Amino acid sequence: MSGHSKWATTKHHKAAQDAKRSQMFQKFSKEIIVAATLGGPDPDSNPALKLAIAKAKAKSMPKANIEKAISKVAGGSKEAANFQNYLYAGTAYGGINFVVSCLTDNFNRLSSNIKHYFNKHNGQLGKQGSVPYVFDQKGLIEFPDSVASEEEVMMTVLDAGAEDFKNEDGLYVITTEPSQFQKVKQALDEAFKIENYSTAEVTYIPNSEVEVDAEKANQIEEFVDLLEDDEDIQEVWHNAAFPEEE
Known part of the structure; x- marks a missing residue:
């Protein structure tokens, strides 16, 4: 019975995790749709959309889901009109x-x-x-330290305008002023072709x-x-x- 009970608990936990994941993706989609509606569906000319996409990608939202959300706006959807x-x-x-x-x-x-x-x-x-x-609004970027050497990453982000750089528990942790977030992330994208960020967003950090x-x-x-x-x-x-x- 203990094995069955353990499986039932694990299955319930996985179902709860899957529900949370689905809920999170729905919220990212809403954010993407609103940003694209207000500033246009091209992330290169829409900083808010670019930020929303970066945040969604960092939490493993599938590319197809992101493209579907943007396509709703391109297709004339009024879903975000009143948000x-x-x-x-x-x-x-x-x-x-x-x-x-x-x-x-x-x-x-x-x-x-x-x-x-x-x-x-x-x-x-x-x-x-x-x-x-007790909160500061900051850009926060985190990714595995296996991507590149500490010196390379530190020089890249500080040259791009990062405020702080740390290596914590196998992760590079970079903070920026909100206005510098996109510039620093773009420098990382170009220098190291990072596929999977652990975090990439403008957020609130307790001081x-x-x-x-x-x-x-x-x-x-x-x-x-x-x-x-x-x-x-x-x-x-x-x-x-x-x-x-x-």
Whole structure:
């Protein structure tokens, strides 16, 4: 029975992972469609679309899915016509800061749901559109250190305008100002023909973290899952530092 139970658990976990993956790709598609609608379907002349594609590729979204999303716009789809971006900030779990990026065609639905989620978890929302001082908006690029030597990569990214460069746990980690992200990534693309980035996006990075225990870490993870399951929510960031797994 233990073998069957283990298989059932694994199968359930895989199903959950597949559902999450599918949900993530749907959100990337929406972001790509909106960017292409606003700035045109050519990523070379549309920085927002180029960024959305880079982020999707870094999370292994198939090329066919990306092309399908762009083709909807080229084919005259009005799917993105009413979508707007919104940014929420809030605190919960004893002072943990959250930033929630949203993309919706129904602000009333989004606003009601966000308030419900934070109220349910004894949280408090801040001013819409504001970002807590404990977060910095940065370009973040990560890829395996097997791609090229540390010296080659460091010289390439710093010459292109990167802000910082590290080698951590087998990954090169590069941060940039948001305005320099595309320039640095293009320099990497041209120099090393990188196929698979672990991360390639403009994101929010906490400059101050709050350490939490395992119990609270699980609660925060469940809260983030709840937020990310909402169709109007694209991404969630927080400044909790989880305990290292034993």
